[in-house]
Amino acid sequence: MSIGNILSNVRNKPSRHANVLLALLPIPPKMTGAASKDRKQRETNHEILRDLMEEIFEPLASANEHGVKITCGDGNVRLCFPRLAAWIADHMENVTLHGIVQNRCPACEEDVERLGEVVELPAKARDYSEYRRMYYRYIEGDEDAGEELRDLGVKLAPGIFWELSHVVQVDLYKPDILHVIYLGIFQTHLMKWVVGFLKKHKRLDSFDKIWMLLPPYPGFSPPNKEYSRVSQWQGKEMRNLVKVLVPSLAAALRRPNNAERIPFVTALRCVRSIVDFTLMAQYRSHSDETLQYMSDFLDDFHKYKDIFLEFRKDKATARRVREVRKRMAASHTVAQNRLRAEGASTAQRRRAGDDQRRELQDAIEAIYDDELDFNFVKIHLLSHFKDHVHRFGSIGMYSTESGESSHKQMIKEGYRRSNKNDATFQILRAYARIDNFRMHDMNAQCDPGRIHSDVEHPPEELRELGSRVAPSKNSRSSLQFVSRGALGSLPELLVDYYRRSGQRNITAEMANGFHVEEYRLLKVPIRCFQDPTEVTWHLLRCTGQRLWRTSGKARNDWVWVDTGNEELYGALRGCFPARLCAIFKVRNTVNNRVDRLVLVDRLFAESSGKPQDASGLVTVIMTGSVASTMVVSIKRILGMAHLVPESAAQDNKRWYVNNRIDLETFNRVYY
């Protein structure tokens, strides 16, 4: 349990201990397997749970009525009315808590048959107090009320929250990005469709190849297995997958033939809109404009999702399709044989064959249309995200993740450390001890006068170089050492840099004599998106020819270089991606200053930075010409870029700029 008064960035950090364990509920006995006995047991369990909730929340009722005086941390006393506002749970837990059947939405009365459709007119929100009245009518013998409740997907049992005062039960439901989107939509459904789609069009192989070539990024660890060989997905891996799905899919579906073009574009649009929806749902602050984008993305997803309809087939449908195909193929062969016997020409036979193929196609599609739909709960729950932002603020802070990691910290770890013998008390005590010290430390450190722990300098000033390379003894000049002979023009590039930065008095000879130190690491602080108090560090590596750790490859990261002119390069908004070639520090003895510079090999945006229509991605190409290398100050490096190669070939020259890799990039590189 926690309180909403604490801002979410504190509340959701398990290390801040802002979650308090409220209750450990008893575990009901295992089901025996006998149906009638189990039903009775289930009813008992439900009743016990309801009694417990009433017992636990009983003190809240009077507090809500009269208020309680509470001394707050700032030394003031306030009159408080604690109110139950949210119950963060996954769908199955919600089903139990709200007493509804499994395939219904806990927040509204949407019909099962319409779960997978675009909601023009949202269904009525559930009114649990009304259900309570109807239930008591049913108990008194009103069969109609019972029938109606059953139609609404409500179980005929007294609800857990019904008797709690000041609880608006429908408000307790919170959308949950982890379970609804990552595990609900992507893992259980969308990825299966995508794989089915790729298999059908024989593109799974190239998808796998691209999958193995994804570059690393802060917060994204590249997969070390082909996609199709991964059997188990964790929440974190699913998150990684969503970050790279659109460009990898775009790369796998590149260069379609004429018949493939339309399905490919539709599939890409569908995947892209749901990925964009996911990213936007994670925004920490929303305006009506971003909410509008969210609902547009959702509409797009619904519009294009039919392309994946056939991959929703279950075994029964697949069998039926097989039967139809077999039967029609047999009759077609008979018809063809008859044509041949009648002496029809080849052209006639081919025309008849085409008709037959079309007929078969239509028959199969009719079966799909008839039997398959998108009516599952998770796809419907997406439609509640937008309203929820209006009423309760951003969605990310209600994620089940923080609750689950707190659970790990409070209970699982305590259990592991206990002697497993009547462990409950040991669990509680172990956590209480840790909590004691943590609260003491936090209280001792905190200074009530301070409002925000701001970073004192703007982060641009904080860039650092690291991993200095020891200069080799036998190179003639240190500048040549950096260029490693590969780039003879480095002095000229340096002069070019000095000219751009207003130091026109430096010639190539002078530059050749400067002392240069080479580094392998550039640390760039990035302000977290929509949260100016937090900074993440991008560690940009440039190992040159040397192999990076155990990867067996050299690592020279992609970076964003800022030109300072937002009008350039279309969607890239004045930045271009480039590959790091060298990081070095130059002692400019002429003007007496030290410059921290990087040598980059830049990429050029295609079609002046206009995103591709289907995928919404910008492609960049490497020209490999001398003009593409340049020296820039490290102040111009905005951070790491994530580029996905277009093909798995060695000599690949085109990359997709992946703007879905994190929210900062998504917000900046957009159109």
Add this chain to the structure above:
Amino acid sequence: MPRKSQCPYCPKRYLYSTAYNNHIERSHPGLQVGLGVSPPREPDNDGAAHHLNDNSHERTDDIDQLNHAPGVEDGEVDPADSDFESHSSSTENYTGPPEPTTYEGAGAPLYSVEPPPVAEKDVSFAPFATESDFRLARWFIESRTPKEHVQKFFQEGLGPPGCAIKSAYTLFNKVDQMGWGLGTSSWKTGTVDFGSHAADDTDSSLQEDEAAPPRNGKQARFYYRDPVECVRFLLGQPCFAKDMVFAPITEWNGDVPRRAVYSEMHTAEWWWETQVCITECWNLLSMFANDSWRSTRISCRTVLHWCP
């Protein structure tokens, strides 16, 4: 192509309000009030002498004093604006990124206690005698050292000279006596019988040596806490004080006409509905009690935020 909004201080244009806000924060610091923190109010020192005993009478007294408290600004919020309904319709001349709209008086404290709770506890290492003892204990707990090894540590005589702790038993005992976290004494326990369904709730404080584990396989023990006490604990922690909000606000982005930005819970509609409507009721009550108009104030509304 959607319209972009231009920064009022420089020629940059932004499509997204968030990018816009980031830009304002980065390039023009100090021109926008930070997220979520309403201007700090002076604690009402006159109210410090009051104690928590008498209820209704006392409360009206405090309100009285709050009205004259110097820290509550009156000029900041336009009187017409303090009406909840008028936010949506009000448009004003654009002069910069708008200030968040707050509800005047919401979340205002009743009175403050003296001294603030942090000051007295700050330096104490009770129940440990010295700071080094405290730090030793902290290290043992935070490194998750098992009790057996802690015991060995003291048996081997590795404890620092002058250390008052001589065994694992005394160490853990002292740790359990620390009153910083919401300790094990706050747990209540009860037993349920799944066989016969009779929730048998015994509201006793939890003891370690309590009855043996239930013999019947259908019986199970459960543990719970008083949610109000939990709220009291969380609200009372000085370490959360600077990240705590007590009143709803509406934040605006820089567009013309301005648009509401939804981020934290207290910027969204539910908090407004819940807290402001209650405040309104309360206001009504205090009106009758004192027979004179008071501007709305009173009451933080704690919002229970529930995690399984």
